[in-house]
Amino acid sequence: MMCQDKVKASNLFERIVAEAIDLCASDIYLHWEPQRLVLRLRVAGRLQERKDFSNQLSEKLGDEPGNELVGNQVVRHIKIRSGMKSDERRLPQDGRLTIDVSGRSTLLRVATLATLFGENVALRLMGCRGARTLDGLELQNHAKNTMKELLRVPHGLIVVAGPTGSGKTTTLYACVKKLAEDAFKHILSVEDPVEVPIDGIQQVEVNYRIDLTFASALRSILRMNPDVILVGEVRDAETARIAVEAGLTGHLVLTTIHGSDAASIPASFRDRGVEAALLAAALRGLAAQRLLRKNCKECCVKTELGETHPFFSDPTVERLLTSLRDKTERAGLKHPPQKETTEAPCQGCQGTGYVGRIPALQVCPLSESLRDLIRRDASPAELRAQMGRERIPTLRESCLEWALKGETSLEEVSLVVGKE
Numbered sequence: 001m002m003c004q005d006k007v008k009a010s011n012l013f014e015r016i017v018a019e020a021i022d023l024c025a026s027d028i029y030l031h032w033e034p035q036r037l038v039l040r041l042r043v044a045g046r047l048q049e050r051k052d053f054s055n056q057l058s059e060k061l062g063d064e065p066g067n068e069l070v071g072n073q074v075v076r077h078i079k080i081r082s083g084m085k086s087d088e089r090r091l092p093q094d095g096r097l098t099i100d101v102s103g104r105s106t107l108l109r110v111a112t113l114a115t116l117f118g119e120n121v122a123l124r125l126m127g128c129r130g131a132r133t134l135d136g137l138e139l140q141n142h143a144k145n146t147m148k149e150l151l152r153v154p155h156g157l158i159v160v161a162g163p164t165g166s167g168k169t170t171t172l173y174a175c176v177k178k179l180a181e182d183a184f185k186h187i188l189s190v191e192d193p194v195e196v197p198i199d200g201i202q203q204v205e206v207n208y209r210i211d212l213t214f215a216s217a218l219r220s221i222l223r224m225n226p227d228v229i230l231v232g233e234v235r236d237a238e239t240a241r242i243a244v245e246a247g248l249t250g251h252l253v254l255t256t257i258h259g260s261d262a263a264s265i266p267a268s269f270r271d272r273g274v275e276a277a278l279l280a281a282a283l284r285g286l287a288a289q290r291l292l293r294k295n296c297k298e299c300c301v302k303t304e305l306g307e308t309h310p311f312f313s314d315p316t317v318e319r320l321l322t323s324l325r326d327k328t329e330r331a332g333l334k335h336p337p338q339k340e341t342t343e344a345p346c347q348g349c350q351g352t353g354y355v356g357r358i359p360a361l362q363v364c365p366l367s368e369s370l371r372d373l374i375r376r377d378a379s380p381a382e383l384r385a386q387m388g389r390e391r392i393p394t395l396r397e398s399c400l401e402w403a404l405k406g407e408t409s410l411e412e413v414s415l416v417v418g419k420e
């Protein structure tokens with residue numbers, strides 16, 4: 001009986017992972033509710049419950065009233081497979097496991113957290129697709145070309161801002177992949193965790209349990225004399241300071257930071273105690289990124305928006321239409337499509353109207369005027385105004401450009417970057 005239950009738990013877990021891979025989910029969550037274990041998948045950044053699996057996980061093992069749920073078995077199975085202590089149910093744990101599903105080996109990063117009703121589990125699917133190249137990222141031409149241009153500089157600091165899940169790490173991976181392919185360079189990275197293994201790059205993973213932090217790993221990395229350093233994220237003052245110093249002493253440093261747009265990056269470094277003069281001298285490029293859900297090709301319909309539609313009185317749209325006029329008119333893209341709900345849910349997108357995501361990237365090389373402003377500790381608003389004068393597309397413009405090309409909807413743009 002016990003043995004059968006274990007097989008059942010293992011099979012159910014494998015079917016859950018297979019489903020997550022099929023749907024291109026990034027995360028699998030097991031959430032306890034009173035008397036129930038709910039399975040949720042994160043697909044294209046949004047959570048969706050899988051009722052069929054929730055029901056199976058919430059079934060009782062046998063008819064006795066005190067019997068535990070299948071979900072308990074599955075949680076225990078996951079904990080054992082990822083090297084956790086199965087009898088520790090109150091303290092949070094983390095681990096990882098590899099699973100072979102549909103003839104492919106997938107790495108999952110696992111974390112547990114005891115909540116009011118039981119031990120919740122979060123599983124992150126790591127690098128099933130491998131790192132993509134800059135050309136494979138579906139970036140807009142201006143963003144891609146400016147980024148390639150920036151990567152030609154031999155030293156300095158390039159920073160991408162964005163919230164968690166904005167795809168900024170994927171973009172940096174593509175950048176270092178390009179650097180690894182183009183020239184023989186010694187590239188080292190420090191990450192938390194290493195999301196995708198990349199050929200030609202020596203990747204170090206942060207491990208707080210043994211005090212291997214971003215800052216301490218970075219100090220050791222500098223002693224290895226690398227040409228290029230990828231710092232997964234600048235979180236603390238020390239990492240910020242070392243990253244800037246490394247950029248000033250002959251290394252090309254690529255990193256990410258939490259922030260809304262390119263113009264907010266210098267303030268984020270200043271908040272972490274970096275001197276304005278050093279920052280101005282080290283910075284080479286500022287970037288920011290968001291991900292937009294892509295319109296489902298099967299069910300999205302193009303709607304002709306009349307010239308009086310409020311969309312066209314938006315000054316950003318007007319500016320964009322003027323700058324894009326030639327290209328858009330030829331493709332007939334003046335009217336962005338709007339998602340319409342259909343009666344029967346579409347098979348292609350499960351009725352959500354979207355399949356996959358595309359990046360909207362703002363890239364700003366540092367001009368002398370911007371450098372001067374940063375040296376004088378200018379505010380994000382002042383930097384934003386200068387970027388406008390230098391005709392650097394804003395994040396919102398990048399997003400609207402995708403809408404004008406029919407790749408995403410106006411609702412999605414509003415959700416991601418607001419209505420201005």
Ligand SMILES: [Zn+2]
Pocket residue numbers: 296297298299300346347348349350351352353354
């Ligand atoms: Zn659809």
